[in-house]
Amino acid sequence: MGCGTSKILPEPPKDVHLDLVKKVEPYTGCKNDIYKHFIKDGGDAIKSGFPSPPRQTNPCSTARMEQPEPRKNRVAKYRAKFDPRVTAKYDIKALIGRGSFSRVVRVEHKATKQPYAIKMIETKYREGREVCESELCVLRRVRHTNIIQLIEVFETQERVYMVMELATGGELFDRIIAKGSFTERDATRVLQMVLDGVKYLHTLGITHRDLKPENLLYYHPGMDSKIMITDFGLASARKKGDDCLMKTTCGTPEYIAPEILVRKPYTNSVDMWALGVISYILLSGTMPFEDDNRTRLYRQILKGKYSYSGEPWPSVSNLAKDFIDRLLTVDPSDRMTALQALKHPWVVSMAASSSMKNLHRSISQNLLKRASSRCQSTKSAQSTRSSRSTKSNKSRRVRERELRELNLRYQQQYNG
Incomplete structure (x- = not known):
């Protein structure tokens, strides 16, 4: 069946194994x-x-603490x-x-x-x-x-x-924070492994649809551990003869590609947008698109509006920024494929020109600052949830109307 103007995904190569696991x-x-x-x-x-990790409790918050159930x-x-x-x-x-x-x-x-x-x-x-x-x-x-x-x-x-499989090495960014150094060369090693996995998935007609740092795990705690892609609960698998376009709106807000937000049929290029977001975070510890207000966040994504201001961006090579720019492209037809990303000069050269610049301090500080901010936001939201309950239905309707209007406006722009 045809796919309109978009390209049909290639059939799996002959050496690819299918239906490897059977029900027992x-x-x-x-x-x-x-x-x-x-x-x-x-x-x-x-x-x-x-x-x-073990949860931290405040001994002053309650006079008596329930004893945890024995392991x-x-x-x-x-x-x-x-x-x-x-x-x-x-x-x-x-x-x-x-x-x-x-x-x-x-x-x-x-x-x-x-x-x-x-x-x-x-x-x-x-x-x-x-x-x-x-x-x-x-x-x-x-x-x-x-x-x-x-x-x-x-x-x-x-x-x-x-x-x-049991992945015991922890999440990608936890490892970065724990390390004493992190360079562009380290970033390209990580991205090569992730891109290898994504290219394989796309070859099989599989789109992950929820790529984010939390779904990238180290196999073991050792320095030579590989990265593994996990969490396929939102993945879409194209079968032979299927239309290659997807229509379901899904994913994690900060990583959602623009074409999903405007409710256009989309392809596996949505995974490449998410990898652009991951690459940005990997080199800075900050998000390219972030706002507590969902409507404003989506507006940033739809415009492809982000910047390279603040630390450690002055120390990041132009080649690395070019790699990100070619992924965070609003038009999916102009976005790099996984194969093209693997052949990008920044990845191929393993960032040799800037491999000695240690970005660890800025990245880890930004990651910890963001984690602390999100923790405080969560606590604040929990403490005010009961007081907002009577207004929730009204505010939800307002947000939905704003999002519909925003989607309509940008869909008109998107379609020219």
Whole structure:
């Protein structure tokens, strides 16, 4: 089927493996029951294999604190929920994440002692099944060193268990903050790995649709660890003969491409826009587009309005800025593809001309400042939520009307 004026994505090369993972002992009375993307817990992204840090509590906030449930009891509680086929093969070690429809636990293969993560999904919920179905459709087809790997799947009448690689090295920016130095050469090494994974996905007709730093994990804590792309809950997989254009409005606001905001059919170039945002943050610790007001944020994105002011931009090479500019291009037809990005002089040269400039101090300060600001905003929002409840419906209608008007205005400009 044709795609209008946009290009048809290439068919997978002959050496690409498809349908690598099969269902293991499926429950005969339950078909296509499957799950949601990597887990959110209280607003914090928790990836399989990366335990969340201990929560800090204020001893003055309450006279008596409830004692946490002993770890052994928690593990036993979740172990009891697992199908005997799973526990016969894996030892359940610890709960490391939770979501509305799912739990993620760290496990160990009994025979090999290899650690894995198992995502247990409650399939009785329609929302969980739909997103899970999308993710499994993607993960069954992929095998790449920079993409989280699905190992096997168990199904029962009410639950699905996804056995996955365990990424223990933490999120990309946590590692940058912890390091003593970070140069453009370090940035290009990271981006090469991510671009390799994205190029592979696009070759298969898969668009991630939610690329962001939280979904880029280090495989292990070592200095030589690879980066892995995770969280395929919003991914779209094109099958042979499908129209290559997508229409669903989805993603994380700061990373959404302009063509999604104006509700135009779009292609996998939306992933390249997100990589432009990631590259900008990677070199500065700041966001190219950021505003607490969603309408103003979208206006910035639709205009492609960002700047290279403030630290450490004076120390960043023009070649790096050119790389970002070629990704943060409002017209998707002018945006670099993953293959073109891999061949960009800044990536090919590994930023040799500026590799000695240490950007770490400015980047880490900006990242920590932003994290602190967002934490304060969250606390403020929680403290005023009850007082705003009576006004919420009215303000939501106002925001929706503003966004519709904004979309209409920019869609008219976009279409010339």
